[in-house]
Amino acid sequence: MKVAYLGPKGSFTHSATQEYFSNAELVSYGSIPACIKAVAQGEIPIGVVPIENTIEGTVNLTLDYLYHKADLAILGELVMPISQQLLMKKDRSVELAKLTKVYSHPQALAQSQEFIAEYLPEARVIATDSTSLAAEMVANSHDDSVAAIGPVACGQEYDLEIVKADIQDISHNKTRFWIISNQANLRNDSESIEKASLCFIMPNNLPGALQKALTAFSWRELNLNKIESRPLKTTLGEYFFLIDIVLEANQLPLLANAMEEIQYLGGQVKQFGCYHVHRIKGL
Structure with missing residues (x-):
């Protein structure tokens, strides 16, 4: 089986x-849109993309592209501790204090x-x-x-030295990744359902x-652990809302009813999926 990911190796x-x-x-x-597009067009059955980081929050590019450009299901979520390293060439002649450029991903x-x-x-600082x-x-x-900021794997992949280790601003930094597919039936039904993610818009x-939309979840005692808005990219002041719900399998009918209620109110709902969360130990 092939799996697409935001690369290159070492990321x-x-x-x-x-x-x-x-x-x-x-x-x-080479990019989040390219990875998602490959899965959406059926070139690759499954892809993995980052969706949220402890420090920087939601990866807006992932969320926006999934909402506006693709019709994919979330099969699962990966959560991994993130530690950043300052990387330089091993045979360098320049000390840390004399660095002129630092490269890395914006996150x-x-x-x-x-x-x-x-x-x-x-x-x-160069993104x-x-x-x-x-x-x-x-x-x-x-x-x-010059130096780079990245994971230990980057140093190993490109034979760089870790000049300063664990330089991230907080020690408990983690990133969530979504496992996405254009085939919802690829989800492992033997895994417990822990979360659901969906987006909705409401009439202006x-x-x-x-x-009113949030009440559809609250009176059914569905536990929302995240809500945020993103521009709808139509008119200034119009937004869609992403919510993550902590879910149990026996609450699936309640979730379906809540989405029906939002639609009855004139809203539009895009469900990404109900899925299991896989927790990866630090690498």
């Missing part, structure tokens, strides 16, 4: 995908803001499409005054629209 998504799909053929894609840079401000205040690409750029650079002219 956090690669590590999470490799850990869970240990016997699959992993196929790297990794944001997760390490305090370290960068304290130890690398003069270095230029890349992935932590792996940042490490590859440093490994191939002729400039010894309905007073108390959001409160």
